[in-house]
Each structure stands twice: as C-alpha cells, then as structure tokens.
Amino acid sequence: MVPRMKLASLLTPDQVVLDMASEEHFPAIVELVDHLIEVGKLSTDLRDEVVDSLRTREEQVSTGIGYGVAIPHAFSENLSDVVTVFGRSSKGIDFEALDHCPVHFVVLFIVPKKDYHLHLQTLAAIAKMFTNCEIRKQLSAAECRTEILNVLAGKASKNVA
Template sequence: MKLASLLTPDQVILDMRSEEHLPAIAELVDHLVGLGKLPTDLRGEMLAALEAREEQVSTGIGYGVAIPHAFSEKIEDVIAVFGRSKDGIDFEALDNGPVRFVILFIVPKKDYQLHLRTLAAIAKMFTNCEIRKQLAAAESRTEILDILAGKASGNAA
C-alpha cells in the first residue's frame, strides 16, 4: 500500500508546532480527530497505545524521520497523517538527530501484515535523500502528496 494512498491534503501538516515526541504525537492524533478521521472516543486509547509503543523503542528511525504507529480493534481501515517540522522535533531518534518528517498511522489489528509492509515501504522511501530534500522544500500539501506518490521523483511508498 502506498503512503500517498492513505493521505488526503487535509491529512498533511506543513509546519508542526511540537518540539518533543509525545506532544508531536498528540498534535497528530488531535489533527486526525479534528478531521473526523479518528473518532473522538478513541483519542485517549490511541494516544496511550502510541506512547506505549514509543516507550519500547523510539519510532524515530533516523534520516530525520519518525513513524509512530499503533493498532486498534475498533477501526476498519488504516488511518494516517503526515507532519513536517521545519525546526525538527526531539523524537529520541535512533541516530539522535532531530525529526523533520513524522508519518503516524493507526492500523486495524486484523491488518498486521499490511502494517509491516507499510512500515518497510515508508522506511525505504525515506532513506532516499532526494525525496527528503523535495519534501523539505515542498510549499503545499498537494506537492507533498505528489512527492509521496512518486509523481515528483519516480520513487514512492
């Protein structure tokens, strides 16, 4: 599954405000709730699941990228949001570098294998320095989606 297919322009935040990983996760979850993509009554449960995942090991995978993720038995389809931080977020990343791109997704528990494939595709795409440069320079949500879809670079996840 391509990352771009999980996102609409509304699910892209061009300039995140948070400076640390747990507030950044809350900012992204609140964005999904505000859009009506994540039911309000699941907000607390999803925040707890995402925070528990971060306590195991940071989802900051390096290259300025973090992929916080969780599972839910209460959703039917994958829910995702992309956030960009111009200043960087302290995500306690594996390489200790600031995170500039955060892809948060919540996966139905029944789709565990999809989650693994999606994580691998995202990680592979974001190891491409050119894609990260294009995403950093993008001026609109649509431009970011085009990059993620491979329309701007020929690479996608």
C-alpha cells in the first residue's frame, strides 16, 4: 500500500495565506505560486515551469471541485519533495468550479514527477476532507494560520459559532 500524504504535515504557518487578494481563477494560482517563492518554499528558477504546468492542468478542467474548494496541482521533475500552499479567500474566487460557486479555499500542491503515484491519493484525501461542512466552517472562522493548521490536522474545536 502506498502511503498517503497528510495535508497538515505538508504545511507550515508561512504556507498559509489568510486572505487571498485575487478574485479570478488563474491569478489566484499565480498568487499562491508567488507566495511559495516569497517564503522560500519554491525556487524562483522553477516559477515559469510550475505556472505553465498548473495552467496546462487547469485548461483540461478546472480544479474547482465544489463546496467552495479548489485543488490546483501539477508535477515537476525539478522538485525532490511535495510543495504545498493553502489559501483562503473571504470574498470568493471565480474558479470556474464544477458547482459554479465561488471558491473560498485553495490547496495548491506541486508533486515531484518521481512521486506521481502519491498525488491521486493525496488529492482524494484532500477532497474528502473538504466535503465536511464542519471543517469548512472551522476554516472560515479560524483567525490565524495556526488555527487553520490545527483544523487541517483535525485538532480544531468541535464547536464553531
């Protein structure tokens, strides 16, 4: 059995964007890629390759999966580890999602090509987690990066106002 990557273990506080500025599909993806570069999680040299790979993936079908969630993802031959960023948008982003609703949570990840087999399980686990209405409520209510990471790790309070 292939191990599944856990989202919370792939993120640090600096890989969480509390309120994204972008309101449109592809600018939101670029904003998150640039954030990864800004915090030193992705090399500037890889920016164009990663953005092109994400654009190619999005042109196939939007990664807006519904429930206010998008999971843009791509592969790189130049990474040795998975690189992930979580973005939250209070305004909502027009992501051309499957349910035509605005996206409030974006989980972007780039997987090393050598770990191709891991991405489908990771994608499924993330999608399943975000179908939980309570998790989405807790993520919306979280006031800081640490609270968001706690929700993603399953450590958040069960009571949300």
